[in-house]
């Protein structure tokens with residue numbers, strides 16, 4: 001809804017006073033954030049709800065905040081072992097063999113992992129603070145931080161929300177973004193780039209130092225991570241586009257339209273780097289990374305240099321092909337996002353109360 005029609009739907013004076021009250025509120029939050037930290041949010045944040053942020057907008061923001069907390073949790077684990085540990089992303093101490101195996105995909109992998117992790121923290125901290133500033137409840141998943149950490153050198157020993165040690169990774173985004181006619185929004189389906197990753201359960205981080213050898217086993221773990229990065233960030237790209245279509249407040253729309261493309265920036269990097277994953281078979285479990293540039297792969301569907309989105313059918317097959325994010329269908333998008341994370345085994349070991357909490361958030365967002 002545009003600002004005019006929002007104001008037309010209520011008294012103009014009420015709209016104006018809402019805006020100034022909201023500005024005041026955001027200013028007080030900013031002061032709180034600069035001073036004693038976001039937890040010292042002024043009490044007014046909880047009491048001065050902005051009525052122009054509808055309950056549907058709140059539901060969408062809360063689902064996104066939860067997804068960002070989950071992203072931060074998984075990226076944190078990658079950073080502790082394979083990224084750069086510094087004051088921006090503290091917690092781990094690095095695992096040299098794993099870091100080097102990741103760097104086979106790109107020399108700068110440790111930097112990219114660090115920056116992606118830093119971004120995810122900023123996303124959920126902002127969304128939670130924004131929710132609070134709008135008089136809504138921020139999302140707190142701390143009680144679900146129950147899953148074990150990797151025992152490999154470099155990982156902190158703390159409770160986790162996500163499990164990166166037995167993933168089933170959907171790599172169909174690889175062929176989906178190369179398809180010239182097909183779009184998942186029409187129900188089209190796509191073959192995975194790495195068929196084995198869709199069939200079994202594989203670690204994307206070393207579970208212990210026993211996973212650091214033999215070389216091809218460790219490289220298979222790094223390759224799995226390299227594809228998982230793309231899987232996560234293409235999902236992030238779509239969910240912001242999907243939910244943006246349902247928000248009502250122009251400022252909430254601005255929030256979604258400003259965060260969403262950073263997920264796409266991440267995705268583009270991971271799409272490029274995954275193509276450098278060396279073809280190999282893990283001698284310990286048979287997991288095979290095929291040569292995507294050779295038969296029976298290769299060509300338009302698989303070639304590793306084709307990382308820009310191929311123009312495809314969009315909205316209707318009658319219109320000309322267009323280079324777009326896909327999927328962007330909004331109906332049921334929140335539940336689909338949560339379901340695909342669950343299907344990837346990312347939450348292996350989580351309690352039933354965690355799954356029902358996430359499903360409730362998705363259901364509310366989809367009802368917005």
Ligand SMILES: [Fe+2]
Nearest residue numbers: 068071120123
């Ligand atoms: Fe994010």
Ligand SMILES: [Fe+2]
Nearest residue numbers: 071233236263
């Ligand atoms: Fe992300």
